[in-house]
Amino acid sequence: MYDVAKIRKDFPILDREVHGVPLVYLDNAATSQKPRAVIQALSDYYERYNANVHRGAHTLAIEATDAYEEARAKVARFINAPSPENIVFVRNTTEAINLVAHTWAVANVGAGDRIVVTEMEHHSNLVPWQHVARMGGAELKLMAMTSGYELDTSDLDELLTPATKLVALTHMSNVLGTITPVAEVVAAAHRVGALALVDAAQSVPHMPVDVQALDCDFMAFSGHKMLGPTGIGVLYAKEEVLEQMDPFLRGGEMVLEVTYEDATWNQVPLKFEAGTPNIGDAIALGAAVDYLSALGMDSVREHEVALTGYAMERFAELEEVTTFGPSDLSVRGGVVSFYMSEIHPHDIGQVLDQLGIAIRAGHHCAMPLVRSRLNVPATARASFYLYNTEAEIDALIDGLNQVLRYFGDAASKRA
Amino acid sequence: MQLPSELDDLYQDIILDHYRSPRHQGLLDDPDLRGEGFNPFCGDQVVLTLGLDEAGRIAEVGFEGQGCSISQASASMLTGHLEGKTLEEAEGLVRTFKGIMQGGEFTPEQEDELGDIVALQGVKRFPIRIKCALLGWTTLQDAIAAYRKTHD
Ligand SMILES: Cc1ncc(COP(=O)(O)O)c(C=O)c1O
Numbered sequence: 057m058y059d060v061a062k063i064r065k066d067f068p069i070l071d072r073e074v075h076g077v078p079l080v081y082l083d084n085a086a087t088s089q090k091p092r093a094v095i096q097a098l099s100d101y102y103e104r105y106n107a108n109v110h111r112g113a114h115t116l117a118i119e120a121t122d123a124y125e126e127a128r129a130k131v132a133r134f135i136n137a138p139s140p141e142n143i144v145f146v147r148n149t150t151e152a153i154n155l156v157a158h159t160w161a162v163a164n165v166g167a168g169d170r171i172v173v174t175e176m177e178h179h180s181n182l183v184p185w186q187h188v189a190r191m192g193g194a195e196l197k198l199m200a201m202t203s204g205y206e207l208d209t210s211d212l213d214e215l216l217t218p219a220t221k222l223v224a225l226t227h228m229s230n231v232l233g234t235i236t237p238v239a240e241v242v243a244a245a246h247r248v249g250a251l252a253l254v255d256a257a258q259s260v261p262h263m264p265v266d267v268q269a270l271d272c273d274f275m276a277f278s279g280h281k282m283l284g285p286t287g288i289g290v291l292y293a294k295e296e297v298l299e300q301m302d303p304f305l306r307g308g309e310m311v312l313e314v315t316y317e318d319a320t321w322n323q324v325p326l327k328f329e330a331g332t333p334n335i336g337d338a339i340a341l342g343a344a345v346d347y348l349s350a351l352g353m354d355s356v357r358e359h360e361v362a363l364t365g366y367a368m369e370r371f372a373e374l375e376e377v378t379t380f381g382p383s384d385l386s387v388r389g390g391v392v393s394f395y396m397s398e399i400h401p402h403d404i405g406q407v408l409d410q411l412g413i414a415i416r417a418g419h420h421c422a423m424p425l426v427r428s429r430l431n432v433p434a435t436a437r438a439s440f441y442l443y444n445t446e447a448e449i450d451a452l453i454d455g456l457n458q459v460l461r462y463f464g465d466a467a468s469k470r471a
Numbered sequence: 472m473q474l475p476s477e478l479d480d481l482y483q484d485i486i487l488d489h490y491r492s493p494r495h496q497g498l499l500d501d502p503d504l505r506g507e508g509f510n511p512f513c514g515d516q517v518v519l520t521l522g523l524d525e526a527g528r529i530a531e532v533g534f535e536g537q538g539c540s541i542s543q544a545s546a547s548m549l550t551g552h553l554e555g556k557t558l559e560e561a562e563g564l565v566r567t568f569k570g571i572m573q574g575g576e577f578t579p580e581q582e583d584e585l586g587d588i589v590a591l592q593g594v595k596r597f598p599i600r601i602k603c604a605l606l607g608w609t610t611l612q613d614a615i616a617a618y619r620k621t622h623d
Pocket of ligand 1: 085086148149150151178180181226228229230255257258278421
């Protein structure tokens with residue numbers, strides 16, 4: 057049985073009050089809250105076995121190295137990677153994508169080549185490719201979105217020419233909640249000899265993800281959106297791809313043998329982890345993965361589908377509010393972006409904050425999508441996670457009714 | 472649940488009135504000065520145009536914008552205080568307002584001079600909104616700086 061009340065007790069922050077009322081945290085697409093087990097793993101490392109990894113033969117160093125490598129193995133199992141060696145620890149999704157852009161892409165994307173992304177990308181999976189395309193003389197093409205906010209795959213075959221070297225797509229839009237048909241796009245990319253990179257920042261935290269089933273060549277995600285700490289993220293890549301790639305940063309830890317003139321590289325994935333890594337946060341990410349695995353990602357997804365369905369029903373009661381995103385819950389994550397023409401999202405967020413409700417207002421790091429496709433200056437966004445409840449969605453809807461009344465009253469006072 | 476009264480300090484009637492019915496709407500066709508300001512944090516945008524008379528005083532003002540109530544109301548209020556001022560005087564006004572947003576208090580003389588703008592004081596209690604309130608004002612500053620570069 058999925059017991060939300062019990063789960064909530066694992067998250068100390070959910071007890072806090074904001075402006076004298078209980079916190080209702082609905083900004084999970086930005087970052088998730090952390091369970092006690094993750095916070096504990098972090099302090100355990102610093103209190104009991106803090107040491108550098110992969111060097112030194114003392115007990116603490118061995119314990120730290122074991123814990124760090126065990127975290128890598130946990131992450132690998134979590135996304136069904138063939139081996140821990142497919143997992144490179146980085147800071148976050150953005151760094152994972154930039155690592156690929158600065159190494160693989162520099163070597164493999166050149167003049168006349170093509171990179172394909174979707175209209176729904178977060179800036180993290182758009183701006184690095186703009187740079188690669190500009191530097192290499194390649195073209196950057198867009199996969200469109202349907203009027204129902206799903207990914208339009210109808211012209212995949214025209215879009216993916218033999219000149220295409222990379223298809224980079226989001227697995228779940230952080231603005232619309234849209235879940236894209238990754239396996240289909242990856243297969244199409246492979247048919248023309250292109251590689252595929254998946255921005256899984258919003259999918260890995262919220263649903264079961266199997267990199268072998270998707271067959272993607274790269275996947276990027278962030279620890280902080282999946283109950284882990286900030287400062288730790290993951291690049292998954294197929295082993296043969298990692299083997300061929302040049303290092304990103306050079307220095308200690310990533311080398312095998314160094315002379316005054318030259319150096320050889322350590323084995324994969326250490327080749328990509330130059331310098332002392334973020335040991336404590338990696339270990340705590342391992343604890344986050346344990347927590348998610350114990351709940352079961354199928355159950356997490358099921359809980360969020362139910363919450364999202366409930367939220368969509370309740371939002372439909374608000375005539376003044378437009379929501380964006382697919383209506384089919386099977387291709388929709390727990391994200392509801394909404395807009396009221398009379399009240400700017402920032403003002404909505406301000407009033408909700410006074411009621412203890414945390415949402416996000418703005419363009420959500422997807423400026424072209426919000427401004428040129430949704431055609432609004434900004435949206436307000438509520439995003440759910442495994443500890444949210446229907447009562448919290450009720451609080452949000454009540455809050456929005458108060459927002460409407462507040463600004464409506466202010467207007468009528470003058471009229 | 473009850474909305475706290477603090478909000479009324481932020482959203483004073485005069486502010487919401489400027490938000491709904493911005494003054495000096497529409498850009499001038501052939502402005503002497505033009506500035507564009509953008510706040511990437513929340514997507515607020517202001518475009519400001521000014522026309523000068525022979526004596527170099529601000530004769531005409533036009534603005535357009537998109538964004539939250541605070542950014543748009545503040546810009547609208549600003550436009551009401553520019554006509555007849557020299558660029559130096561306008562800069563002085565911006566300096567005064569910025570100083571107050573960044574922690575200073577209005578003197579009684581300033582309150583008299585600034586009138587409705589005093590209502591924006593409530594924004595100070597909501598630090599993340601100060602940037603919104605300043606957008607129109609920094610846009611004016613940038614427009615004057617750009618004008619000086621080509622006209623001095
Ligand atoms: C879809 C998507 N991609 C990439 C990112 C960037 O993640 P990070 O800021 O952790 O690098 C985010 C997070 O905001 C996201 O939602």
